[in-house]
Amino acid sequence: MRDVLPFDPVPDAQASDIDLRLAARLASLRQEHGLSLDALAQASGISRATLSRLERGETSPTASLLGRLCTVYGRPMSRLLAEVEADPARLVRHDEQSVWVDPETGFRRRGVSPPAKGFSAEMVLGTLPEGAAISYAAPPVGGLEHHLWMLEGRLDLTLDGVAHALSPGDCLRYQLAGASRFSCPGPEARYLIAICRP
Numbered sequence: 001m002r003d004v005l006p007f008d009p010v011p012d013a014q015a016s017d018i019d020l021r022l023a024a025r026l027a028s029l030r031q032e033h034g035l036s037l038d039a040l041a042q043a044s045g046i047s048r049a050t051l052s053r054l055e056r057g058e059t060s061p062t063a064s065l066l067g068r069l070c071t072v073y074g075r076p077m078s079r080l081l082a083e084v085e086a087d088p089a090r091l092v093r094h095d096e097q098s099v100w101v102d103p104e105t106g107f108r109r110r111g112v113s114p115p116a117k118g119f120s121a122e123m124v125l126g127t128l129p130e131g132a133a134i135s136y137a138a139p140p141v142g143g144l145e146h147h148l149w150m151l152e153g154r155l156d157l158t159l160d161g162v163a164h165a166l167s168p169g170d171c172l173r174y175q176l177a178g179a180s181r182f183s184c185p186g187p188e189a190r191y192l193i194a195i196c197r198p
Contacts, residue, residue, distance in 0.1 A: 016060075018100060021084040023057035029073050029080075030055070044068045062104040063134045070140030077140060078122055078195055082115030090114055105132040112192070121196045126182075126189070128155065133183035139176035143198035148172045153189040157182055166191070 030040055030051075041048040046068055053059045061069075063077075070077050081100055091114060098111040106129040113122035128134070130153075148157065148171065155166045160178040166189075182189075 018084060018098065019060050020057045022061070022081070023055055025080065025084050026061075026069065027055040029069075033073065035072075040069075040072065043072045060103045063102040063107055063109075064104070064136070067134075067136040067140065071136075071138050073140075075140055076144060076195060076197065077109075078111065078124055079197075081109070081111060082122070102134070105129065105134055107132060107134055121194060124193045124195060126191050126193060128182060128184040128189045130184050130186035130188050133181060135179070135181040137179055139178070139180070141197065142177060144176045145196040145198070146172075146174055146176065147194040147196075148174075149192045149194075151190040151192060153187045154185050155182065155189040155191060156185060 030037070035043070037048045037051050040046075040051055044051075046065055050059070050065070054061050054065070066077050066080065070080055073080075081098065092111075098115075100109045100111075101107070102109075108127040110125040110127075111122070112125050113119075148155075148166070150166045150168050150170045152168055157164045157166060157172065158179075158181040159174055159176075160180075164172055166172060
């Protein structure tokens with residue numbers, strides 16, 4: 001039976017709790033790395049104004065923007081999102097699992113694995129709407145190992161220029177080394193990714 005994931009867009013005037021925690025973490029990461037907004041803008045290719053709004057929680061970051069920031073900070077997006085969890089636990093019930101929605105594409109990311117430090121693998125459930133696409137210029141951490149298992153729909157995944165058309169039941173194992181692009185020709189794609197840090 002299909003697992004129905006919530007999709008409640010956050011109004012521009014009111015950020016969600018996870019967006020506010022994410023904004024604070026992005027600001028602290030920049031400080032930890034000793035970067036000014038100008039230096040981060042140059043390293044990430046994101047405008048200074050956008051970075052400032054992200055860190056103040058005035059706008060929700062897209063998956064593409066988070067991907068660029070994670071590349072600068074050298075951490076997977078899943079780790080960044082796990083760091084903003086309020087109270088990490090060993091067991092996280094379905095209704096307590098963190099769901100992040102990309103405001104640009106409608107992509108939904110559910111953190112299936114309980115967030116924890118010291119572990120090198122985690123599982124993420126992705127749902128990409130029909131017609132949506134997300135591109136990443138570079139991996140956040142070189143050599144990340146992914147095991148992507150298609151649950152429903154269709155997904156076209158391009159890795160370093162090589163396209164893979166995935167259907168339900170297909171499983172693709174790969175290591176991230178360069179650019180990647182996730183696109184859904186339809187119907188909506190649901191997939192589980194096991195992410196293993198090198």
